[in-house]
Amino acid sequence: MGKAYLVGVRLPLETQTWSVEESLDELERLVQTAGLEVGGRARQLLKHVFASTLVGPGKLEEIQTAALATDSDTVVFDEELTPSQQRNLEDFFGEDIIVVDRTAVILEIFAAHARTREGQLQVELAQYEYRLPRLTRMWTHLARQAGGRRGGVGVRGPGETQLEIDRRRIRSKIRRLKTDIEHVRLHREKQREQRRQNNIPVVALAGYTNAGKSTLLKTLSHADILVEDQLFSTLDPTTRRVDLPSGRPVLFSDTVGFINKLPHSLIAAFKATFEEIADANLILHIADSTHPQAHMQRMVVEKELHSIYKTTARILLVWNKIDMNEDIARIHENSAFGEIAISAKTGKNIPLLLAKVEEILNDDMIAMEISLPYSEGKLLHSLHEHCAIQSAVKEETGTRIKLFVPRQMHERLKPFTVSSVQ
Numbered sequence: 001m002g003k004a005y006l007v008g009v010r011l012p013l014e015t016q017t018w019s020v021e022e023s024l025d026e027l028e029r030l031v032q033t034a035g036l037e038v039g040g041r042a043r044q045l046l047k048h049v050f051a052s053t054l055v056g057p058g059k060l061e062e063i064q065t066a067a068l069a070t071d072s073d074t075v076v077f078d079e080e081l082t083p084s085q086q087r088n089l090e091d092f093f094g095e096d097i098i099v100v101d102r103t104a105v106i107l108e109i110f111a112a113h114a115r116t117r118e119g120q121l122q123v124e125l126a127q128y129e130y131r132l133p134r135l136t137r138m139w140t141h142l143a144r145q146a147g148g149r150r151g152g153v154g155v156r157g158p159g160e161t162q163l164e165i166d167r168r169r170i171r172s173k174i175r176r177l178k179t180d181i182e183h184v185r186l187h188r189e190k191q192r193e194q195r196r197q198n199n200i201p202v203v204a205l206a207g208y209t210n211a212g213k214s215t216l217l218k219t220l221s222h223a224d225i226l227v228e229d230q231l232f233s234t235l236d237p238t239t240r241r242v243d244l245p246s247g248r249p250v251l252f253s254d255t256v257g258f259i260n261k262l263p264h265s266l267i268a269a270f271k272a273t274f275e276e277i278a279d280a281n282l283i284l285h286i287a288d289s290t291h292p293q294a295h296m297q298r299m300v301v302e303k304e305l306h307s308i309y310k311t312t313a314r315i316l317l318v319w320n321k322i323d324m325n326e327d328i329a330r331i332h333e334n335s336a337f338g339e340i341a342i343s344a345k346t347g348k349n350i351p352l353l354l355a356k357v358e359e360i361l362n363d364d365m366i367a368m369e370i371s372l373p374y375s376e377g378k379l380l381h382s383l384h385e386h387c388a389i390q391s392a393v394k395e396e397t398g399t400r401i402k403l404f405v406p407r408q409m410h411e412r413l414k415p416f417t418v419s420s421v422q
C-alpha cells in the first residue's frame with residue numbers, strides 16, 4: 001500500500017468556513033478510501049500564493065523532507081493545482097514522489113466505485129477533461145520508459161509531436177464520451193417523461209457523502225442496496241418504489257453525494273445524474289447529525305443544490321443517525337421549522353418522515369374518490385394522463401376511481417365526487 005503525505009493550505013483572503021485541519025481530516029478519509037495510507041500532514045497559512053508552486057520554496061523543502069522521512073511516495077495537495085503548478089511541483093519532487101491534488105484523489109475514488117456503464121462514462125469524461133491540460137509529464141514519463149532515456153533536450157522534438165498526437169486522441173475520446181453520455185441522458189429523459197405520465201411523484205435523496213442516503217432507501221424499500229462506511233459508495237442513481245401511509249406510491253431516488261470542493265469536471269460530467277434530482281417533486285436533504293462538521297456539510301450541500309439544480313422543488317432537511325447522537329438538542333437548536341430527525345439505520349421516526357413527505361406532496365395533489373359516468377370517456381383519458389390513479393372499479397353507472405388529483409383539476413372533478421369521501 002502506498003503512503004501519502006498531505007498538504008493543506010489556507011489561501012489568502014479565503015472566506016472559508018472549514019479550517020485547514022478540518023479539510024485535511026476529510027482529505028485523509030478520501031486518501032484512505034482511495035487505498036493509500038497517510039504518512040503525515042503539513043499545513044500552511046499563505047499570505048500570498050506562489051503562482052508557480054502554490055507554496056513557497058522553504059515549505060516545499062520541509063514537505064519533501066517530511067515525506068521522505070515517513071516513507072511517503074505521494075504528496076497530496078488539498079487544493080486543486082493548476083496544470084503548471086502540477087508540472088513545477090513534479091519537477092521539484094523528482095522521480096521518487098508522485099504529486100497529486102484533491103481532485104485527482106476524488107476522481108480516483110469515483111473511477112473505482114462506478115458500476116454502471118453510465119457512471120463509468122461520466123467518470124471517464126471527468127478524468128480526461130482533468131488530464132488533458134496536464135498531459136506533459138505523462139508523456140515524458142512514457143517516453144522515458146519507451147526509450148530508456150532521461151527527459152530533456154533529447155526527447156523534446158519527437159516528444160512534442162507525440163504529445164500533440166496524445167492530446168488529439170484525448171480530445172476525440174472526450175467528444176465520443178460526450179456523445180455517448182448524451183444518448184444515455186436522452187434515454188433517462190424519456191424514462192422520466194414516462195414517470196411523469198404515470199404521475200408517480202419522485203422524492204430525491206440528496207446530501208453529503210456518507211450521510212446515510214442509501215441506508216434510508218434500503219430501510220424504506222427493503223431492497224438490497226449498497227451501504228458502506230466510506231466516501232462515495234453510490235455513484236449511480238437507484239430508484240425504488242415505496243408506498244406512503246395512504247397507499248400512494250412514490251419513487252425514492254438515491255444518488256451521488258456531495259463533498260466540500262467537489263471538482264467541477266465531475267459536476268459537469270455527472271450532469272445527467274444530477275438532473276435526476278433536479279426533476280424531483282421533493283428533495284430530502286439527508287444530513288449526518290453526528291458529524292463534527294455537520295453544519296458546514298449542510299452549507300456545502302445547500303450551496304450545491306441551489307447552484308446545480310436551480311431547483312424550485314421543495315427541500316426538506318432530514319437529520320440522520322440520531323441513534324448515535326446523544327446531543328440531538330444541539331442540532332435542533334439551529335434547526336429551522338419543518339426539519340425532521342431520523343435514524344435510517346434503526347428506523348426511528350421513519351413513519352414520521354413518510355407522513356411528512358405525504359403531507360408535502362399532498363399540497364400539490366388532492367385525494368379524491370369519484371364515480372365517473374361511462375359517457376365521460378375523454379375526461380377518463382385525461383385522468384390517466386394527469387392523475388395518480390389508485391384503484392378503478394367498474395360499476396353499473398360508471399367507473400369508481402380513487403385517485404390523487406392535481407389541484408387545478410380538482411374543481412372539474414368535484415361534480416363526480418362520491419359523497420362518502422370528503
Ligand SMILES: Nc1nc2c(ncn2[C@@H]2O[C@H](COP(=O)(O)OP(=O)(O)OP(=O)(O)O)[C@@H](O)[C@H]2O)c(=O)[nH]1
Nearest residue numbers: 210211212213214215228229232233234257344345
Ligand atoms: N448509526 C447510524 N449509522 C448510519 C445511519 N445511517 C447510515 N449510517 C451509516 O453511515 C455510513 C454511510 O451510509 P450510506 O447509506 O452508505 O451513506 P450514503 O449517504 O449513501 O453515502 P455515499 O453513497 O457514500 O455518498 C454506513 O456505515 C451506514 O451504516 C444511522 O441512522 N445511524
Ligand SMILES: [Mg+2]
Nearest residue numbers: 213214233234
Ligand atoms: Mg450511498
